[in-house]
Amino acid sequence: MQARPLIGIPCDVKPVGKWDFHAVGDKYIQAVQHTAGDVVLLPALGDQQKLARLLPQLDGLFLTGSHSNVEPRHYGEGAAREGTLHDPLRDNTTLPLIRTVLDLGMPLFGVCRGFQEINVALGGTLHQHIQELPGKMDHREPEGDIPTQYGDAHNITLLSGSLLQQWLGSDHTRVNSLHQQGIKDLAPGLTAEAVADDGIIEAFRIDAAKTFGYAVQWHPEWQYDQKPASVALFGAFAAACAAYRQQKMQP
Numbered sequence: 565m566q567a568r569p570l571i572g573i574p575c576d577v578k579p580v581g582k583w584d585f586h587a588v589g590d591k592y593i594q595a596v597q598h599t600a601g602d603v604v605l606l607p608a609l610g611d612q613q614k615l616a617r618l619l620p621q622l623d624g625l626f627l628t629g630s631h632s633n634v635e636p637r638h639y640g641e642g643a644a645r646e647g648t649l650h651d652p653l654r655d656n657t658t659l660p661l662i663r664t665v666l667d668l669g670m671p672l673f674g675v676c677r678g679f680q681e682i683n684v685a686l687g688g689t690l691h692q693h694i695q696e697l698p699g700k701m702d703h704r705e706p707e708g709d710i711p712t713q714y715g716d717a718h719n720i721t722l723l724s725g726s727l728l729q730q731w732l733g734s735d736h737t738r739v740n741s742l743h744q745q746g747i748k749d750l751a752p753g754l755t756a757e758a759v760a761d762d763g764i765i766e767a768f769r770i771d772a773a774k775t776f777g778y779a780v781q782w783h784p785e786w787q788y789d790q791k792p793a794s795v796a797l798f799g800a801f802a803a804a805c806a807a808y809r810q811q812k813m814q815p
C-alpha cells in the first residue's frame with residue numbers, strides 16, 4: 565500500500581506553566597489526518613529552522629488558525645494595542661515558509677490566521693479590529709460553548725467563477741466566524757473567492773499556485789466531514805497533495 569502524503573502543520577508557541585510549548589490544536593490535526601495525509605508538526609523555530617532537509621519530504625502545508633495575531637510590522641503598520649497576543653516565532657516561521665512552498669509548487673491551505681498569514685506573506689495588509697470599522701459586522705466568536713462558537717455565524721457570497729461556487733453549486737453558504745483581523749489590502753496575485761455581506765474577504769485563491777493554493781477566513785476543520793464547503797475544501801487539498809506526492813515519486 566502506497567504511503568500517504570505527509571502534511572506539514574506549523575506550530576504555535578504557547579506558554580504552558582512557566583515554559584513555552586510548540587503546539588497545534590487537535591481539531592486541525594484530526595481534519596488533516598482524516599482527509600489529506602499523515603500530519604507532521606513543524607516547530608516554530610523561525611529562521612533557526614533549516615527546513616531545507618524537511619521540505620522535500622512534505623507533500624502539502626496546512627496553516628491553522630490561532631488566537632494570536634500576525635505582528636503589524638509585517639505589513640508595514642505600527643505597534644498593535646497594548647495586550648494584543650502575538651506569536652513572533654510562528655510569524656518568523658510561516659511567513660517565509662509560505663513563499664518557499666509556493667516556489668516549490670507544494671499544495672498550500674490556510675485557515676483563519678493562516679489565511680491572514682498568506683495575505684501578509686505575499687504583500688497584503690490586515691484590518692486589526694474589524695468590528696470597529698463603520699459598516700462592518702462583528703466577526704468575533706460568539707459567547708457560548710464550542711458548538712455555539714463554531715456554528716454558522718453569517719452568510720458569505722461565493723463570487724462568480726469561484727472554485728467554491730463550482731464545488732458547492734451555489735452562490736452562497738453560511739460559515740462560522742472567530743476573528744477580529746481581516747484582509748484590508750488583498751495581496752497581489754490573490755483572487756477573492758468569497759465575501760461576507762459587509763465586504764470582508766472570506767476566501768481567496770492563489771493565482772500562481774502550481775497546485776492547490778487556497779485559504780479561508782472561517783474554520784472548515786470544524787465538522788470537516790459534514791459541512792459541504794469543508795468536504796470540498798479538504799477534498800481538493802487532499803487530491804492535490806496526493807498528486808504532488810505522485811509526481812515527486814516519478815523517476
Ligand SMILES: N[C@@H](CCC(=O)NCCCC(=O)O)C(=O)O
Binds near residue numbers: 628677743745
Ligand atoms: N487572531 C486572528 C485569527 C483568528 C483565529 O485564527 N481564530 C481561531 C482561534 C481558535 C482556533 O484555533 O480555532 C484574528 O483575531 O483575526
